[in-house]
Amino acid sequence: MRTALPLLRRGVRFSSGPASLAGRVRWAVLVLLAVLLVALFVVVDVLLVVRLRSDLQTRLTDRAALAQQLDGSLSAQQLVSKLEGDGVGVQLCTEDEGCVSTPVAPQPPGAAASDDGQGQAARASRGPGGGPPAGPAPPDQVLRDGSTLFTVTRLDSGAQLTLSVDDSYVRETVTGLVVLEVVGGAGALVVGWFALGRVVAAALRPLDDMTSVARGIAAGDRGRRLGSGRPDTELGRTALAFDAMIDELESAVATAERSQQQMRAFLSDASHELRTPLAGFQASAENLLRADPDREERERALAAMVRESTRASRLVGDLLTAARLEEGVELQRAEVDVVELARQEVERQRLLGTGTTWGVEAAGPLVVSCDAVRVGQVLTNVLDNARRAVGGGGSVVVSVAARGGEAVLEVRDTGAGIPADQRERVFERLVRLDAGRDRRSGGAGLGLAIARAIARAHGGDLVAADPGAGGDPGADGTGPGAVLRLTLPLTPP
Missing domain, CATH: 3.30.565.10 (Histidine kinase-like ATPase, C-terminal domain)
Known part of the structure; x- marks a missing residue:
């Protein structure tokens, strides 16, 4: 297996960041959770403000509609008492009874306040030039003056009804909600950070198993495999691919070792085959050099040298042919x-x-x-x-x-x-x-x-x-x- 490690070293290298994979996953999930919480809180706050202000406007328009229904059947004081409450301020100005209002009388913006208010009511109840009333204002027309919502309605009897409500509590409610959201969101993120540690560790446990198996194989335990990969999951497919890669590596290593053994045996056999004719050739040459054989003995020695050199040459030629055939012959x-x-x-x-x-x-x-x-x-x-x-x-x-x-x-x-x-x-x-x-x-x-x-x-x-x-x-x-x-x-x- 170690012979295949250089091949792996020359292969694909994975970039290593400053943190572990588990840490990067935790930070990514935490950031995503924080973004989602912020977006959720913003949407909730905006919808709450819209809903509360819509309720205030509905409250004013409903009281104005109720005043139209009760106009003429109740006195001015009774009508004001009927309409007040739930933070709604009421002012009713008639020609006969003057202006009747709640303790905090609403004043429409731009209206000149008089000491007794009766002249203003009388002028407002009449039309241009002191004639009859100009007609009722639309009951659903709600105006704003700073933090105050108000509506001015001309009743059928000619009286002018002014309704107002203060919406500052809307800002107070939203501010309290924002503080609660910030504290709750921060707490949720802290709890989520520690919970993600366990969740990510459990989710990435197969990677730890792969690391353990790889280290065991590197230590010599080549039979270890993950063997539990499910092809319908990402980690399962990774585990199956890991096992297949190890099988191929072991097969390649076994083939390489077998080829090395065959090569060693082949070189040993080839050396043995070449040693015999070379030894015969050397013996015949030494006999010719050391002794002084007669003509017949010299011819036998020379014939033996030719025979042994021919055998060696044929063996070398066969070895070269076999090597060329392995490389591919044209x-x-x-x-x-x-x-x-x-x-x-x-x-x-x-x-x-x-x-x-x-x-x-x-x-x-x-x-x-x-x-x-x-x-x-x-x-x-x-x-x-x-x-x-x-x-x-x-x-x-x-x-x-x-x-x-x-x-x-x-x-x-x-x-x-x-x-x-x-x-x-x-x-x-x-x-x-x-x-x-x-x-x-x-x-x-x-x-x-x-x-x-x-x-x-x-x-x-x-x-x-x-x-x-x-x-x-x-x-x-x-x-x-x-x-x-x-x-x-x-x-x-």
């Missing part, structure tokens, strides 16, 4: 008749394999888009293995056919065969299954690995099939000999 594709290619490779092997019977079975030409040189190299490696397997006797048959959109080339020999549990292992590098296939008989165990890599580069494959089960790879049949099957797509990938 194929020179062309239309190739694989039946004719198989016949050419078999004819070449017939010249080398004395005593071996060779044959090609094909219904007719089969053209495939492939790299003829590379596919020929595959057939050469497979046929070389078959020739060594039969040991100078027996037979090797190559069958070519089209099957399921693929060209199938099967090489069947009558040798000892390949055990079922070794049919995949033969394609590993530097693997030889028995003593009959040692380094003296040729091959360092790279031929089939190179052949499979070339086949897969073409989009096909090379497998060891079961000769006793119709050539199905991986079956546990016990048929004689071995069958190696090469498949190439008829249409290039």
